[in-house]
Amino acid sequence: xxxxxxxxxxxxxxxxxxxxxxxxxxxxxxxxxxxxxxxxxxxxxxxxxxxxxxxxxxxxxxxxxxxxxxxxxxxxxxxxxxxxxxxxxxxxxxxxxxxxxxxxxxxxxxxxxxxxxxxxxxxxxxxxxxxxxxxxxxxxxxxxxxxxxxxxxxxxxxxxxxxxxxxxxxxxxxxxxxxxxxxxxxxxxxxxxxxxxx
Numbered sequence: 001x002x003x004x005x006x007x008x009x010x011x012x013x014x015x016x017x018x019x020x021x022x023x024x025x026x027x028x029x030x031x032x033x034x035x036x037x038x039x040x041x042x043x044x045x046x047x048x049x050x051x052x053x054x055x056x057x058x059x060x061x062x063x064x065x066x067x068x069x070x071x072x073x074x075x076x077x078x079x080x081x082x083x084x085x086x087x088x089x090x091x092x093x094x095x096x097x098x099x100x101x102x103x104x105x106x107x108x109x110x111x112x113x114x115x116x117x118x119x120x121x122x123x124x125x126x127x128x129x130x131x132x133x134x135x136x137x138x139x140x141x142x143x144x145x146x147x148x149x150x151x152x153x154x155x156x157x158x159x160x161x162x163x164x165x166x167x168x169x170x171x172x173x174x175x176x177x178x179x180x181x182x183x184x185x186x187x188x189x190x191x192x193x194x195x196x197x198x
Contacts, residue, residue, distance in 0.1 A: 001033050003041040007052050015099035019049050019108040050114055053103055057122050060100050064126060068133055076138035076145075077186055080155060084162055084178050091166045101163050127152050134189075144190045151189035158185055 009030040013022040024045050028035040042048040067086060071079045090097040107115035130152035137143035145151050158181055166174040 001031050001037065006031055006033075006038060006041055007048070007055060010048050010052050011056065011099060012095060014049060014052060015095045015102075018102070019045075019111065022049075024048075046111065049108075049111070050118075053115065054118060056096055056100050056103075057118050059096065061122055061125060065129060068129075073139055075140040076134070079133075081178075081182055081186075084159065084182070085175075087159070087162065088166060088171050088174055088178070091163075092171050101167055105164060105167060123156065127156055130155055146189060146191050154185060154189060158182075 006027065010022070010027050013027050013030070017023075022045075024038055025035045027048075028038055031037075038048065042051065064083070067083055068079060071082065074082070087097075091101065103115060104119050107119075131149045134145040134148035134151050134155075135143075137145070161181070162174050162178055165177050
């Protein structure tokens with residue numbers, strides 16, 4: 001049994017039961033190994049959890065980058081709005097996304113510093129990537145964003161709010177917030193004279 005297999009099983013348990021509720025014995029049982037065998041790869045439950053979390057955070061960052069690369073020829077508004085909607089769908093369908101969001105918003109109290117030490121660099125990188133995307137302009141309409149850095153920060157704030165509503169209130173309530181907030185965001189970050197109906 002490889003470390004990758006153990007981490008995959010552990011992810012399912014951490015996603016379902018949280019850090020405190022997940023059991024190394026149950027993880028080992030799912031892998032068809034004895035609990036002590038886990039220690040051949042990980043020094044502790046904490047070590048296993050943090051390695052799983054680091055992997056998840058990296059994959060989530062890669063997914064965000066990949067989304068915008070895959071949709072680079074779309075109008076900028078469609079790219080950004082589509083990413084918000086894709087996050088709602090991902091939360092419903094993907095255990096990893098649920099785990100990612102729960103840990104980002106509600107890290108285990110005993111591992112708060114370690115988890116937030118991963119969260120903040122991830123958020124900073126996402127903000128940097130978005131700033132570059134917004135500064136580069138729209139493939140259809142050109143440079144339509146007034147202040148790319150501020151627009152990126154505002155987008156991250158909107159994304160955080162949508163994520164939090166998804167965790168607490170569910171997809172339907174979060175979608176209602178997207179529908180209400182998006183036109184206000186987009187009108188606020190685009191230049192005067194840009195045709196908002198296009």
